[in-house]
Amino acid sequence: MGIEVKVPTLGESITEATLGQWLKKPGEAVAVDEPVASLETDKVSVEVPSPVAGTFGEAMVAEGDTVNVGAVIATISEGAAGSAPAATSAPAQAPAAPASAASAAPTQGHEITDEQAQALRLSPAVRRAVQESGVDPSALTGSGRDGRLTKEDVQKAAEGKVAQPSAPAPAPVAPASAAPVATGERREERVRMTRLRQTIATRLKEAQNTAALLTTFNDVDMTEVIAARARYKDLFEKKHGIRLGFMGFFVKAAALAARDVPSVNARIEGDEIVYHDYLDVSVAVSAPKGLVVPVIRSADRMSFAEIEGAIAGYGKKAKEGTLTQADMAGGTFTISNGGVFGSLLSTPIINPPQSAVLGMHRIEERPVVRDGQIVARPMMYLALSYDHRLVDGREAVTFLVRIKEAIEDPTRLLIDL
Structure with a gap:
C-alpha cells in the first residue's frame, strides 16, 4: 500500500481545498518533504510535502477535485527506489x-x-x-x-x-x-474556476448586496512626491536595500487621514460600529490565480522603509504562491493600485467587513491651472469607495482631501498635519 499522503491542516476554519496540480507522477522519485501536489484554498495555494523519501505511487484524486483536511490523496512507496534519479520515467516523456x-x-x-x-x-x-x-x-x-x-x-x-x-x-x-x-478555426475552452476565483466572486457580490456602496473622486498633483522620490531613491535603496515606491507615501497619507476621519477605518458589526486605533492596510497584489490582499499591520506606526519592505515581501510571496492565510487575515482599510496596469479611473469594491477602499490610478501629464497659467502636471485620479451606512459623504470627501493635501505637500507626512 505504501505511506499515505494526507491533506495537511490548512488554517483556522478551513476544512477543504481543491487539488490544483499534481507535481509528481507515478514512478517518479520523491525526496522527503518534497512537494507532490498543490492545493488551492479560499485564499492561498498550499503545497503538500511527501512524508518520506521513496517513489510516488498512486494518485487517488484528480486535479480539480475537492478534498477534505486529513483525506488520503496519494501513496509513496518507501525504499531504495526513492534514492534513484527520476530519469527512469523522464526519458519516456x-x-x-x-x-x-x-x-x-x-x-x-x-x-x-x-x-x-x-x-x-x-x-x-x-x-x-x-x-x-x-x-x-x-x-x-x-x-x-x-x-x-x-x-x-x-x-x-x-x-x-x-x-x-x-x-x-x-x-x-x-x-x-x-x-x-x-x-478559420474557432475554439472554446472551459476551465473550472479555481477556489480562489470562486471566493473572490462570492465576496465581491456579497459586498454589493450588503453594503451601501458609493464612490467619490478627486485628483492629486504628483509633482512633489515624484521630486522627493527622485531626490532620495538612491540613498533610500542604498541604506535600506529596497526601492522607494509611491505606495509608502499613500499608506502614510491614509494613516494621517484616518485620524481625522476614523469612520473610514471602522467596520459595522451587527448594530454596533467598531473603531480601530490602528491602521491595518490590505494592499491589493496581483497573483497568478487572482487578486489577493495581504495585510500591512499597524501601518500607521511604521516607517517608509518598513512599509516598502512589507510591500516588496508580499509581492514576492504572491508571485511565488507562498502567501499564507495569516498574511491576509484581518485588515481595516484597503489600498488598490490599478495604475500599475494602466487604469485611468475605476470604482473599487470594498473588502468586507471593511468600510472603505482607496483606488490609485495611473499618473499622466494633464493641463491644469496654476497661478493663472495653464501648465502640464503629473496628475493621478483617486477614488474612495465606501459603505454609506457608516461613512457620510462629507467624511469621504474630507478623507480624500486630506490624502490630496499630504501627497501634494509631503512635508505634512513628517509633521503630522
Missing part, C-alpha cells in the same frame, strides 16, 4: 513533449490544449502566460523544480531576455497543408 508542442505552435499563438499542457507539465499560471505572450513553451528551458517552466521564464522570453532556439524555423514551411485548417 521527453520525446513526447516537443512532438505535441510542435503541432500546436505555428499559427495559433500557442493556444495549447489540455493534453499538450499536461505533456509539457505546465501549471495554469504558466499556461496562461504562454497563451497571452505567444511564446513557444517547447523552445524554453525551465528554471523551476525538475526543470519545469515558470511564469517568469515565459515573461523573460516574451520580453526578449531569453533567446529561443532557431530550430523551429523550418516548421512554418513544412506544415503548409495544415495552415488552412487552423486559419
Whole structure:
C-alpha cells in the first residue's frame, strides 16, 4: 500500500481545498518533504510535502477535485527506489513533449490544449502566460523544480531576455497543408474556476448586496512626491536595500487621514460600529490565480522603509504562491493600485467587513491651472469607495482631501498635519 499522503491542516476554519496540480507522477522519485501536489484554498495555494523519501505511487484524486483536511490523496512507496534519479520515467516523456508542442505552435499563438499542457507539465499560471505572450513553451528551458517552466521564464522570453532556439524555423514551411485548417478555426475552452476565483466572486457580490456602496473622486498633483522620490531613491535603496515606491507615501497619507476621519477605518458589526486605533492596510497584489490582499499591520506606526519592505515581501510571496492565510487575515482599510496596469479611473469594491477602499490610478501629464497659467502636471485620479451606512459623504470627501493635501505637500507626512 505504501505511506499515505494526507491533506495537511490548512488554517483556522478551513476544512477543504481543491487539488490544483499534481507535481509528481507515478514512478517518479520523491525526496522527503518534497512537494507532490498543490492545493488551492479560499485564499492561498498550499503545497503538500511527501512524508518520506521513496517513489510516488498512486494518485487517488484528480486535479480539480475537492478534498477534505486529513483525506488520503496519494501513496509513496518507501525504499531504495526513492534514492534513484527520476530519469527512469523522464526519458519516456521527453520525446513526447516537443512532438505535441510542435503541432500546436505555428499559427495559433500557442493556444495549447489540455493534453499538450499536461505533456509539457505546465501549471495554469504558466499556461496562461504562454497563451497571452505567444511564446513557444517547447523552445524554453525551465528554471523551476525538475526543470519545469515558470511564469517568469515565459515573461523573460516574451520580453526578449531569453533567446529561443532557431530550430523551429523550418516548421512554418513544412506544415503548409495544415495552415488552412487552423486559419478559420474557432475554439472554446472551459476551465473550472479555481477556489480562489470562486471566493473572490462570492465576496465581491456579497459586498454589493450588503453594503451601501458609493464612490467619490478627486485628483492629486504628483509633482512633489515624484521630486522627493527622485531626490532620495538612491540613498533610500542604498541604506535600506529596497526601492522607494509611491505606495509608502499613500499608506502614510491614509494613516494621517484616518485620524481625522476614523469612520473610514471602522467596520459595522451587527448594530454596533467598531473603531480601530490602528491602521491595518490590505494592499491589493496581483497573483497568478487572482487578486489577493495581504495585510500591512499597524501601518500607521511604521516607517517608509518598513512599509516598502512589507510591500516588496508580499509581492514576492504572491508571485511565488507562498502567501499564507495569516498574511491576509484581518485588515481595516484597503489600498488598490490599478495604475500599475494602466487604469485611468475605476470604482473599487470594498473588502468586507471593511468600510472603505482607496483606488490609485495611473499618473499622466494633464493641463491644469496654476497661478493663472495653464501648465502640464503629473496628475493621478483617486477614488474612495465606501459603505454609506457608516461613512457620510462629507467624511469621504474630507478623507480624500486630506490624502490630496499630504501627497501634494509631503512635508505634512513628517509633521503630522
